[in-house]
Amino acid sequence: MSEERSLNFIEEIIENDLNSGKYKTLITRFPPEPNGYLHIGHAKAICLNFGLTKKYGGYTNLRFDDTNPVTEKTEYVDSQQADIKWLGFEWKNELYTSDYFETLYQFAVKLIQDGLAYVDHSTAEEIAQAKGTPTEPGKDSIYRSRSIEENLDLFTRMKNGEFPDGACILRAKIDMAHTNMLMRDPIIYRIKHADHHRTGSTWCIYPMYDFAHGQSDSIESITHSLCTLEYVSHRELYDWFIEKLEIFPSHQYEFARLNLTYTVMSKRKLLQLVNEGHVSGWNDPRMPTISGLRRRGYTAASIREFCERIGIAKRENLIELSLLEFCVREDLNKTANRVMAVMDPIKMIITNYNQDSEILIGENNPEAEDKGGQREIPFSKELWIEREDFMEEPAKKWFRLAPGAMVRLKFAYIVKCEDFKKDENGNITEIYCTYFPDSKSGEDTSGINVKGTIHWVSAMHAKTAEIRNYDRLFTVESPDSEEGDFKDYLNPDSVEVIENAYIEPYLAEANAETGYQFIRKGYYTLDSDSTAEKLVFNRTVSLKDAWAKGKK
């Protein structure tokens, strides 16, 4: 099929199955539990499942694994659907495990009839106690040998709501001494008198994951059921139920989940960050959620590219955040219009500029195929420039402004620094320059060569905006393998808010969903907090900065 690119181990399995005629059509599924927001780790699974059927044909179902009514909400169903669509994938069928509750119930009845399941009245503690340990076998429950008739009757009564939560459970009868703990008579149905987000109060017994997932795969004729490594030991049970129920044999294959440096990925920990107010919500731009990344300015294409590059394997991994950043820079470099914004302003006065102002023309994106078009940029006698672009006593290899030094103002003229003014504290307040009228960008006849080009905004035309410069959320590579609580390693400087940055007028009409490059600074996007009066920009990622790096 594909000769050029090497295959990952799942693609190899699929190609073998397709070539041998084992399956004619590939069917996969993405099965999130609707109990939280999707994150970049889910994106890996989404790209895998949908990408496979895109590549080999067939289709992918979206199935909400909603077997636990107390944790699941419609709100999450909606956000998860939106995130998958935004990532650029389309599912064939929108399905819910809860659609199969009746079928699953019948499956359980069959198991009982075949003498392979029983109702147990032991308490949770007793069951845990009797389970044994990985090195010691468990003990049979005293309810294990009940008659089929009695089990049938009790299970019916469980379903009819005759028992309170926890009074009893239905267990598969396998082997209490099995070396795989999951095979020691696993619980398959429990009583929960709780409202389900889709089935309401129709049911008061709900199947456990292990008694729902494989069967749901089977019902949908999923050929390749892909999940993460922590389910490896569940596969034995998955296969056991399919065999005993004599239903379509879906097969489970496991791959390593994504771990990212300077990030936590578990839903529990992300929820904690939200609940304890360390971030503003699930879509805080520092969160690794799809909605957070989107708000931060990450593009769907860049996330898909990232998932492509990290590969699929069975080994535990910790991917460097720099790869994700590379992917978004690579994408935005081709699409983001170049604009100018000054974050830490200092005034520059061009002493020999005698006009009021003029309109300059700027090319929006030299890297785009169509160059991104052009825009007007007003220029005048007084400008804002970046404080860090001036050094009173220039360092070695300093290409920027310093007394007597010359730089080009991007899209405009070459200027020479003639003088500067300080306040009583020694802070520089104003810089005085002269400009070379014949050095205008695009029609430069001055013959002057300068090493540095800096960005600027015309003071009289500037608009203001709030700029939020985000950085990594944690100070250590692997917050959850560090000693103590992962929250001890939160980065106190994960966001720097600049209340009043100066932006060029063109940006007043910035729209969300669009990435901009603030020249020499980074990629930015309009935040949803923006109002007509106050624009807010998020830094998606900084530009590489060889100068800053060299100084360290």
Added chain:
RNA sequence: UGCCCGAUAGUAUAAAGGUAGUACAACGGUUUUUGGUACCGUUUGUCUAGGUUCGAAUCCUGGUCGGGCAACCA
């Protein structure tokens, strides 16, 4: 102390018994009206001990290290 996974440059990922390659990172250079981009180059690797073989990252055995497994969660 049981069972199950896994182990290739700093990080990932290829090489189906036959040249250890690619990307990111790092470092150096060229180009540049962004110290960006682009382009070129450099450094760094098969966990270990045996065995099979003309030949082993790959197959076999032992060991070491890492991860998972004892929720009425998924």
